[in-house]
Amino acid sequence: MDVIRYHWYDLGVVSGILMMRYYRANYRTLTMPQKLLICNFVALIAHQFEEYRFPGGFPAVMNIAVHESTTPDRYPLNADSAMLTNLAATYGLYLPVIFFPQITWLGLASVIFGFCQVWIHGIMINMKVGALYNPGVISVMLGFVPIGLKYIQYMQNHGLLGTRDWILGLGGTFVIGYVLLLKSTFGWLPDHDTPYPFTPSEMQRWGARLAGYA
Numbered sequence: 001m002d003v004i005r006y007h008w009y010d011l012g013v014v015s016g017i018l019m020m021r022y023y024r025a026n027y028r029t030l031t032m033p034q035k036l037l038i039c040n041f042v043a044l045i046a047h048q049f050e051e052y053r054f055p056g057g058f059p060a061v062m063n064i065a066v067h068e069s070t071t072p073d074r075y076p077l078n079a080d081s082a083m084l085t086n087l088a089a090t091y092g093l094y095l096p097v098i099f100f101p102q103i104t105w106l107g108l109a110s111v112i113f114g115f116c117q118v119w120i121h122g123i124m125i126n127m128k129v130g131a132l133y134n135p136g137v138i139s140v141m142l143g144f145v146p147i148g149l150k151y152i153q154y155m156q157n158h159g160l161l162g163t164r165d166w167i168l169g170l171g172g173t174f175v176i177g178y179v180l181l182l183k184s185t186f187g188w189l190p191d192h193d194t195p196y197p198f199t200p201s202e203m204q205r206w207g208a209r210l211a212g213y214a
Contacts, residue, residue, distance in 0.1 A: 004083065005079050005080060005083050005196060006079060006199060006202075008048075008083045008086065008087060009048045009049050009051070009052040009053050009086070010049075010053060012045045012048055012049065012090065013045060013049060015045060015090070015095075016041075016042050016045035016046070019038055019041055019042055019045075019098075020038075020042060022038070023035065023038045031101060032154055033101045033104075033107060033151065033154065033155065033160070034098055034101050036147060036150055036151040036154065037094075037097050037098045037101065037107055037110070037151070038098055039143075039147045040094065040110060040111065040114060040143075040144070040147050040148065040151070041090075041094045041095060041098060042143075043114070043139055043143030043144055043147055044089070044090060044094050044114075044143075044144075045090070046139045046143060047117070047136055047139035047140065047143065047144070048086055048090070050135055050136050050138060050139050051135045051136040052082070052135075052202065052205075053205075054205075054206075055135055055205060055206030055207065056135055056202070056205030056206055056207060057135050057203075057204075057205035057206045057207020057208045057209070057210070057211070058134075058135040058136060058207055059072075059073075059077055059082070059198045059202055059203055059207075060072060060203050060204075060205075060207050060208040060210075060211040061125060061128075061129060061134055061135060061207040061208075061210055061211050062077050062125075063075065063076065063077050063211075064211035064212065065125065065128045065129045065210060065211040065212075066124070066125060066128050071192060072203065072211075073197040073198045073200075073203050074191075074192070074194050074196070074197035074198065075190055075191070075192050075194075076185075076186050076190035077185065077186075077190070077198075078189070078190070078191065078194045078196050078197060078198065079196040079197060079198050079199075079202070080189065080194060080196035081184065081185050081189035081190065082185075082198075084184070084189065085180045085181070085184050085185045085189075088180060088184075089113075089176075089180060093106075093109070093110050093113070093176065094110050097110050104155065104160055104161060104165045104169075105164070105165040105166075105167075105168035105169040105172060106168075106169075106172060107151070107155075108151075108152070108155070108161065108165055108166070108168075108169030108172075109168075109169045109170075109172035109173045109176065111144075111147075111148040111151050111152065112148070112169060112170065112173040113173050113176055113177065114140070114143075114144030114145075114147075114148050115144065115145065115148055116173065116177060117136070117140040117144055118140060118141075118144075118145065120136075121134055121136045121137040121140045122137055122140060122141065125137075129210040129211065131210055134207060134210060135205075135206065135207040
């Protein structure tokens with residue numbers, strides 16, 4: 001289990017590559033919404049890799065710069081909570097919508113959830129660290145934002161999004177964000193005595209400099 005706990009973002013690259021191969025093999029039969037949702041999935045994989053591996057250092061930024069933790073290798077974000085919430089989002093939301101594109105409100109929710117990252121990475125964290133870059137912001141601005149806008153534009157232009165979809169999509173985004181972020185990541189799962197702290201290498205990657213940790 002520790003292999004997954006400390007390398008889920010590396011293993012995710014395999015999922016991203018497999019999805020790109022799937023995209024290429026089924027290009028002619030995939031609908032445009034599916035193609036865009038696949039791109040959104042790959043953007044998420046890239047986002048997680050940018051946060052935790054290269055350049056990495058997101059745990060230090062979040063725990064030190066944002067939450068001013070005195071035990072930054074384990075509180076409030078820890079290796080277990082990071083794994084659980086990210087895998088839940090990846091394989092519980094971003095992956096299923098590809099194969100069930102007819103549930104349009106859920107696809108919309110995944111796109112809006114990506115837009116929410118603009119606030120986290122593009123505004124809040126940058127204000128905290130006093131820098132234009134933090135681990136994850138590139139994949140948000142070059143991945144989630146343009147892909148999401150293209151998805152909404154296509155769906156609207158083809159009459160595939162109605163009022164019901166927007167209500168359920170926005171509501172679904174709120175529920176997902178509330179459960180995964182507010183309640184799980186920073187509510188139920190934080191533990192000062194967790195046996196799953198981040199490793200020294202995870203804490204000392206690039207983002208650690210922004211948080212004044214390295």
